[in-house]
Amino acid sequence: MKRTGTVAMALVLVCCFLLAACAAPAATPAPAPAAPAAQAAPDAPAEEPAKVWNIALCTIYPFDQAVWLTEMIEDMRKFDDENDNVNIKIVEVSETSQYEPKIRALAEQGIYDMIMTQFSGHVEATLAVAKDYPNIVFFNQDGMVPNIEQYPNVTEGRGGDRLSTGFLTGALAALMTKTGKVVFMGGKDIENVQMIAAGWQQGIKYVNPDVEEKFVIPDTFNDTTITREMATSLYQQGYDIIGVSASGANAGVVQAAAEFKGDLYAWVLPFESHFHEIADGHELASGVAHNGVMGVNAIKALMDGTLQMSIVKIYGFPDGVNEVPFCAGDAVPQDVQDRFAEILADVLDGKITITRDFHY
Amino acid sequence: MKQKLTDTLRGLWKELIRKDKIAHRISPFVALLLSLVAAGLVVTATGANALEAYTALFKGALGSVSSIKQTIRYTIPIFLLGLSFSVCSRGGFFAIGQEGQMYAAALLLVCVQCYLPHLPQPLMMILMVICGIVAAVVCALIPAITKHYFGVNEAMVFVMLNYISLLLVEYLFLHSPLRNPDSASYPKSIAVAPTISTVALYIGVIAILILFILLIKKSIPGYRLRMVGQNTAYAKASGLPVTQTILFSAVLGGGLAGLASISEVLGVYHVVYNNFASALGFKGVTVALLGMHNPLGMLFASLLLGALQGGSVMLSTTTDVSPEIVSVVEGFIMFFSSVNLAVMIGRITDSRKRRKYHKEERAAQ
Amino acid sequence: MNITQLLGLTVRLLVPTLLVALGGIFSFRIKVFPLGLEGYMLAGCFLAVTGTYLFGSPYLGMAFAAILVMLLALIFAFFVIELSVNPVICAFAINTIVAGMTRFLMIPVFGSSGRIYLDSALALPRFQVPIIKSIPIVADIFNNHSALVYVALLLPFVIQFVYYKTNYGLSLRATGAYEEAAVAVGISTRKVRYIALMTTGCLAGLGGAQLSLTANLFNVGMTDGRGFTALAAIVLSAGEPIRAFLGCILFGLCDALVLNLSSEGIPIQFLSMLPYILAILFAVMPPVIRKLSERTAFSKLQLRIRQNDPEILASRAFHHSVNSEE
Structure with a gap:
């Protein structure tokens, strides 16, 4: 009896679905805003100037x-x-x-x-x-x-040219560090991050092989709490510049830098974007990649x-996709800026070769 | 003959319009309506056009043959997971670990592909199916054993296993031979060669449905399962092998989840992405509860959720409404359809009767 | 990183989960499995940031979050108690709706679809507790935290007191244990259950508020499974507040260790698995040990009985004499 009821309900629903499917017209594309159907071949130049x-x-x-x-x-x-x-x-x-x-x-x-x-x-x-x-x-x-x-x-x-960006920012970090210890924080252990890390490590070695550097991986592109805590503990251990490529989680490190109260001036070097508003003067530069x-x-x-x-x-x-703009204003002394400009020119001319080798 | 047919039809019609069951029958439709209205209010409040959104959803779900195929494609894994949860909960076992089981099954599938790539296709497919099911069953048995022999709450163990398998899969798809050599940035597995055609999938699922109904309603293990689920002490006193039955339900549940994973990997993706099962886990539970553990009810509940998924594709590609609206609609549907209209009306009339009775009593004093 | 810094980190990491777990215990005690914690926590995160933005003060934001999530829990309680809705599905519904709505509402409320950054002037102020800050080791762990951290550290003890020494606690335990008996004694189980479910919402909302106000931002999916971690802690503790506290300490410690050890080259996925594996082990160990010790104790008892039983001694003597006669 209960089963009959269920079967009945099932039949009714099936009928409804079928009716709906037959009645509704086949999926038509939504009206594109005043554009004729464009069938451009990939390499053909625009024929009419009004083509949308x-x-x-x-x-x-x-x-x-x-x-x-x-x-x-x-x-x-x-x-x-x-x-x-x-x-x-x-x-x-x-x-x-x-x-x-x-x-x-x-x-x-x-x-x-x-x-x-x-x-x-x-x-x-x-x-x-x-x-x-x-x-x-x-x-x-x-x-x-x-x-x-x-x-x-x-x-x-x-x-973005990740090797070059990493190299330039690594060189900048080596030039600017006061404690001689820097860290690269990569969001997850994947290819893109590894390329930036490779550039970073080689950039540091190019400028000053005695700088102590570390490569940490918080395994998140999203969780700012984790990166914030990690960054705070790293600053406490004496690393004064952290380069971080963890897209969504960069903000955590920036906050940690802004809030850090200790013996050193905490710098952060986020990749892919700026964090002026919350960095409060602690953003050294940024390895920006304008994907747009x-x-x-x-x-x-x-x-x-x-x-x-x-x-x-x-x-x-x-x-114009990559650039390394300085955010620190006067904190970067002129001789560092000059040296950086030299290195930038060398990299762009291809005088420096950057390889994919990196270490953990 | 004809008399019998008209009798049956008349019986069905009478059944349909039974007065005392009307609330029970129209409850899901009322719920659907309420949730569409509620979600529509949310959409309008944020400035988008609710009607446009719903039209797009509907067209995307049922508007053409390819849309219907898409809807069914989304329905299949959700349905299998719903069966998996249902069969476990009939045995009194709160099995919310389907994601972990799916990842385990997918992992073994990829292992077979990686380490035995030269097998002939049919043999490889059979081996993969067996390995996938075994992996999922093992993943389901662990909490069953800890529950039964050590009295640990299985829900917690399932949730922990979900996380563990997710992390394991992510690691292996990034740093082991299982990873896809063309994708060093995104955890993805190597391509899996055997494929199951869509028709075969449909036939398979319908066969599973029929087998399931037969098993639960008509077979001896199914009977035992129901008895154990309803009253364990009574079952034990009656001499039913309780341990065996609980483990059997866990095996069935794991097997169904493994089948869901196999259907997704071999039938649709042919590659395992590292989070392919994330959205599906709890949808199975929803479907089982919405369908009130009745196989046909579960089928329709999963069709509903599958239709929402299919519709959301068209929604986001043709309108500017945020795709989140689909999950909001899903949530509201779950919310409102969990209310049993009949029960609600019953309680309201009960409380009214009670108040009337008390008033009369006081007046009589 | 030295051990005190590690412990300080643990304290910071465990507080949101702890608040949520303590809230969930109230639900757990009345036999409503608290699956909605994730939704409450996420709603608390979003509402705290919204409240702070609207009212200009983090404490008002916290209160805003706590009150609104409590109202959400009230709706849940209404559906579950009055309309006898299946609490599991209702909880999942709430999780789904909250996850969708928080993303949806970001644009109309904040006018931006990016993550919401709060002004640093609106950050939670941290306190230097007078006596504690002078003790060297304890200071590193317990000093320099925001207000809610200290509240949360004391809360398990408060709740333990409420459970075992107040009328409400007694009513709660009675309702959970055997409802018909509670009703027979005259306890208004409806009121007890409503209050319990609303407290769950309030505390879970505070946990979410703590998470987002400490980070001073809100991003989509901020809770990232912490609600389920809290659920695990509740189940591990079987509803005891102090044990839930210990469970949360375990999880917090694991998180802190993961952050530390990840720079040593151990794959992070395995480290992240650690808390979950430990949770399963901790759940399984006590019954295993009990079972094993029962078996040995029982068999030792049996042995002693058999050795000293007069009948057995007599029969052994008889057999001995019979055999020796042969």
Whole structure:
């Protein structure tokens, strides 16, 4: 009797679902804001001056997870606002089960000229969808796409020249340290962080091999409590400069530097973004990587027809993606600034070779 | 013949409109409506268009054949996990450790791929299925044994095992031969070769559903399970082998979670991401409770959650509404549908009757 | 890092989890498994930052968080007690809704979708306790903390007192142990349960407030599973406040050790597993030891009985005489 009731309810629900499925029209794409369906071939230059370029950016992290991502989104939105012929839609594709469905849904709408995805998590989905939509350009950021030469509509950009950035900031740290002990804190033990660490360690050795340096890994890109506590204890042990590349968790170290009361002046050197507001004068410099500039450059190249497919392009100092701006004002003495400028010039000219070797 | 058919239909219709059961029947729909309204209020309060959001959700879930396929793809693992939790809780075992079991199963799948890559496909697939199930079963048996022999609360052990397997998987996918050589930054495993086609998945799940119903309702182990779950002391006094039954329920639960993991890895992803099971763990519990441990009820509850997932894809790619709204809707659905309308009405009428009775009593004095 | 710094770090790390665990014990005692702690804690984090931002003072922010989370717990209590909703599913619902809403509400409330940084002027002030700060070792551990840390360190003892020496505590234990008997004696179990569930919310909200106000920011998913760690501590302690305190100390110590040892080259994932493995071991050890000792004690007792039993002695003598006659 109870079972009959359940079966009855089940039948009713099934009927409802079927009716709904038949009644609702097939999924139509949402009306793109006044744009005709663009079917641009990847390398064709813009024919009509009024062509509107539709770009989709798929982020692998939630928008507010890391400062670099928030800044990147801001840069892209600003570019969108300043240019009438460019529309950028930013979609959060952070759940594993939705990587491919969302990217495919975007491609299916048929209005996007380029779909940008991020990191290695999106790679499989990107390649699978790229195969089915040869007219759309797929731009992956930092994903280390395997055999990229085989994909005619996929290209990869490395968001920042990590070795050089690490080298320069390491050199700066070695020049500025008063206690002779510095630390590099990398968020997690992964390739990108290891590259910055390699540059950092070689930069320090280049300037002053006697500086004692350490490489710690709090294994988080997000938890500021952990990095804050770690940084406080490191400052207490006498390390006066901490370079930290832990995207979301950088803030913890900056706070620790700002609050530290001890014998030394605590400096922090965050990578990827600035922390002026909370650093309270303790931010020495920043190994900034403007991923937004990379994105804008890629879009501009697409519009000009100069965007190359099937390659990996490292967007570094010449592209305006990387820079090492000083935040410490007068605290950096002139001779240090001069020496730093020398090293910067040498690195950009290629006179210094930086390898991938690093140690823990 | 025809008479019998009309009789059955009339019986069904009469059953459907039974007055005393109406509250019980419309309860889920009322809950759905309430939660849509509540979530819609939240969306409107933040400045987005609720109607647009819901249209997108609906279209994404059921708007076309590919959308329906997507919905079913999301439903399958949630359904299997719901069965897993349900079977354990029939044995009185609060098994919230599905994530850990899924990671363990996925880990062994990848190990088979890594260390025995030259096996012929069918053999490898069978081996993977067996290894995956065994891994998940072991992961489920540990808390069962500690509960039964040492009296430790199994919920805590499950939660701890969840974290341990998550961390283990992350480590192994970054620093061991299991990691994907093309991805040094993101914990990902090597590609897994055998695949299960979608049709095979559907058939498999329906077969599991039928087997499950048969097992629980019609078979001897199922009967034992129900008795032990309802009253352990009585079961022991009646001579049922309680230990065996509890361990059996843990094995079943683990096996189902392992199957869920296998269906995800071999059927959909073909690569193991390090957090592929994170969202699924508690969805299974929700589904089991929403469906009130009834297999068909669980099927519909998981269809509902799967539809929400499928709809959220279209929601975030066609509108500007934040995708969080989906989890808010899910939460509200859970919240409102956990209220049994019949019980609520019953209590209100009860308290009214009680108050009337007291008033009459006082008036009579 | 020396041992006192390690212990000081432990104290800082364990306080949010401790507050949440102490709150959860109230729920646990009335047989409502406190799965909603994660949601309460996250709501407390968000509301504390919002309150501080709105009212300009961290203490007001804390109070804001505690009161609003208590109201949330009141809704939960209403659903569970009046409408007999399954508390597990209701708790999961609250976790999901809070997680979604905190992200959703960041934009309208703060106008930015980034993480919310509070002004350093609004940070929690730290205290130099007069007597303690002069004792060398104790100072490193217990000095220079914010107000809620000291409250939290004393709270387990306060709650122990409430449980075992006050009327309310007695009613609570009675309701949890055997409800019909409590009702028969005249205890208003409804009131007891409401108060217990609301206290859970209040303390869990304070735990979340402590977490976010110490970090002086809020980011999505800030609690990161601490609610479930607190749950583990509650289960380990079987509802005793002092034992829950010890459990939280264990977890805090492990976290502190993980931070320290990670720079020694041990893979961090294994270090992070350590507290969970230890928790399982600590849960399993006491019953194992008890079982083993029972077995040996029992068998020793049996042996002694058999040796001194007159009947057994007599029968042995009989057999001996029978055998020797052969």
